[in-house]
Amino acid sequence: ALVPIPAVEAGTAWTGQQVITGRSFLMGCRWFHQWKLFVESGDQNSSCFPGEIDNTELFEDTLSYRLKERLVENEDFVLVPVCVWNKLVSWYGVVEEQPAVERKVTTHTLKVEVYPVEIFLCLHSNMENVIAAQFSRTNNIYDIQKALCEAFMVPPESECRLWMKSSDSSCERLRNLFMSVLDSCLSSGMTVIMEIRNADGTWPSSKPQVTNSVEYRGQPGVCGLTNLGNTCFMNSALQCLSNVPPLTEYFLGTSYLKELNFSNPLGMKGEIAEAFADIIKQMWSGRVQCVVPRIFKMKVGHFASQFLGYQQHDSQELLSFLLDGLHEDLNRVKNKEYIELRDADGRPDQEVAEEAWRNHQRRNDSVIVDTFHGLFKSTLVCPECHKVSVTFDPFCYLSVPLPVSTERVMEVFFVSLDPYAKPVQHRIVVPKAGKVFDLCTALSEATNMVVADVFNHRFYKIYTAEEALSIILDRDDIFVYELSAQEEEQGEVVLLALYLRERSSYKEYGMSLFGHPLLLNVLQSSCSQEALYSLILQRLQSVPHTCTEVLPFIVPLTTKNHLRRAFWYLCVRLRAGPYVAIDWDPDMKKRFYNENEAEMYVKHANMDIPHQQTKVQLQECIELFTTVETLEEENPWYCPECKKHQLATKKLDLWSLPEVLIIHLKRFSYTKSTREKLDSMVDFPLRSEPPSRYDLIAVSNHYGGLRDGHYTSYAQNKDNALWYYFDDSKVTYAQEEQIVTNAAYVLFYHRQDKLRKPTLPAPSASPPPTHSETHMHSKINVKYQ
Secondary structure (H helix, E strand, O other): OOOOOOHHHHOHHHHOHHHHOOOEEEEEHHHHHHHHHHHHHOOOOOOOOOOOEOOHHHEOOOOOOOEOOOOOEOOOEEEEEHHHHHHHHHHHOEOOOOOOOEEOEEOOOOEEOOOOEEEEEEEOOEEEEEEEEEEOOOOEHHHHHHHHHHHOOOOOOOOEEEEEEOOOOOEEEEOOOOOEOOOOOOOOOOEEEEEEOOOOOOOOOOOOOOOOOOOOOOOOOOOEEOOOOOOHHHHHHHHHHHOOHHHHHHHHOOHHHHHOOOOOOOOOOOHHHHHHHHHHHHHOOOOOOEEOOHHHHHHHHHHOHHHOOOOOOOHHHHHHHHHHHHHHHOOOOOOOOOOOOOOOOOOOHHHHHHHHHHHHHHHOOOHHHHHHOEEEEEEEEOOOOOOEEEEEEEEOOEEEEOOOOOEEEEEEEEEOOOOOOOOEEEEEEEEOOOEHHHHHHHHOOOOOEEEEEEEOOEEEEEOOOOOEHHHOOOOOOEEEEEOOOOOHHHOOEEEEEEEEEEEOOOHHHOEEEEEEEEEEEEEHHHOOHHHHHHHHHHHHHHOOOOOHHHHHHHOOOOOHHHHHHHEEOOOOOOOOOOEEEEEEOHHHHHHHOOHHHHOOOEEOHHHOOOOOOOEEEHHHHHHHHOOOEEOOOOOOEEEOOOOEEEOOEEEEEEEEEOOEEEEEEEOEEEOOOOEEEOOOEEEOOOEOOOOOOEEEEEEEEEEEOOOOEEEEEEEEOOOOOOEEEEEOOEEEEEOHHHOOOOOEEEEEEEEHHHOOOOOOOOOOOOOOOOOOOOOOOOOOOOEEO
């Protein structure tokens, strides 16, 4: 039965609010007006019955059903809302095979777009095969990607990226899949190209064309990283993060693409997250032995200028930047609301902690928060009114201090005035914040001594008694010279360096130094040629030779002329000040100088005492981190009761721990008076007992001192549970007993209740993993997120 619709509902009122708030359909004016006459007549048997809905007049032809150009609303067509269109179709039907012309409302103009954007689509692998498709300006880029996948039968699990090509042949990346066609500046006639990631994790557009008949197949994740020039710090950090299972599995999928946050002012427009994803996909493809992280390095330097260039940096500092950058690039919160923090005010800790975590997640919600964030409990006590303030603050990693020793062990060589005595090696204990004077006092071998750094047969530096011991490195060759006593009233004393030089057989090579240099202190008034000759001859009794009777012949200073030519006062290249050089004839040196004898020395009894390296437990470092401290004057706390700033006491406690716990061992110690790297052995567990229940999964190592060093890493592969040692591009198997060293710098622990079981059996050729008996008995009451 035909059910008439009131004519008032069939008018242009349909193009009002109902159309604006939803979709609408185009209907030819000819059929629409015929239907209006039929309805107004009220006679179901009227000759003006409209029949099936027919929009033929709107199309250029009945093959492509392309809409005619320049159609005018209310002259060529009318717009009807979805509900009306569905009713009319149910009553009258539609001409066979004729498509409905559905259109969306553009939210910017609140108008129905009659003519959508027509875009050409193709694949990067075959840009000759192009199809045309129409999209509303309100469609997003993800809709175009879906259309491409359907049109070219691309599997839905494939990872793709889109490029926009305009008429001038330039290409621009369509990075934000949720940006509208209108906001992406896509217009009719443009081409969108889909690029599909290669099996080895690279992109076809960025991978050089290499013909290789043998394709590599290896364990996913067991992949080196090329050192681009002092980038071992970056490689170490990347290897550790690559072996964090929940993070790697997140980036190996495609869900991260939907969570890229392009509007976050604190983020990097998604570029850091995408660059990190590219590295992870290549490393875990199993198709490459080594990845060149050049693009990732460039992106890091672009957004963090401190990492520009090729200077050595800190792996922990890069980790801090990277975790923060990934979080902001993937933050699911698009608009951060302002949240006023509340003090505990006597409320139960559990209530305050839950409130703090909810507030944190209202502004910060990402895979980084899910994986790495925990909560501190911070307790401040006013020293005046004893007001107690309790807050709960999020953290991404723990930076724990190492117990600092006030003493230092140094190894030095003592050179006596006795020309026949050999140098004596000593191992002495000195104050870490002491001076060179303290070193001489600890040695207590003589009353008049000078300390010098000897390098390459010359004095690299001669220290004054007041210089700090902290400037002397453990690797320096330190010699302490006994000097003859000179009375000040006799005149000014000159400190002379005595070098041994060999004449080269070839004139162009000049002189070369050899042997150990000596130090002499002489009165300036006694610096005549005869006096110096006599003093040097006496001091050179210690020069190793085969017979003392030939001494006058091995010292070619038998004439005043020789002495005059061998004596200079120089200050360019040698920092030690004035020196005397004795030039040896090569044949004479070969005949009489015993090099093996010259290198011999005597070990003092204190060298037999084994050097006990400081060893601490990881738990001690955590307990030191949670001890009560008093705030510094530069960072006071404002007490709401006293209404003024106070140097309150502060205590941090671990309230809740994340799925993956990162512990940074603060080996680099900086104070107002000293700067040093702490090489203390930190004994950390590979598996911990309750209540912690964490397993070690990665370690970033640092070898060397403050001025230089090298970073490597140990990590456990999530698929086969084997440990590997990553040293830039080199990757080798590792045993568990190798992992705990004094080079350990950043530790990564995975909570046991979140551990994934290995998906692959261990290769038969690999060494069986061993198990450490080291355990950590945690005394900290913690909860898990």
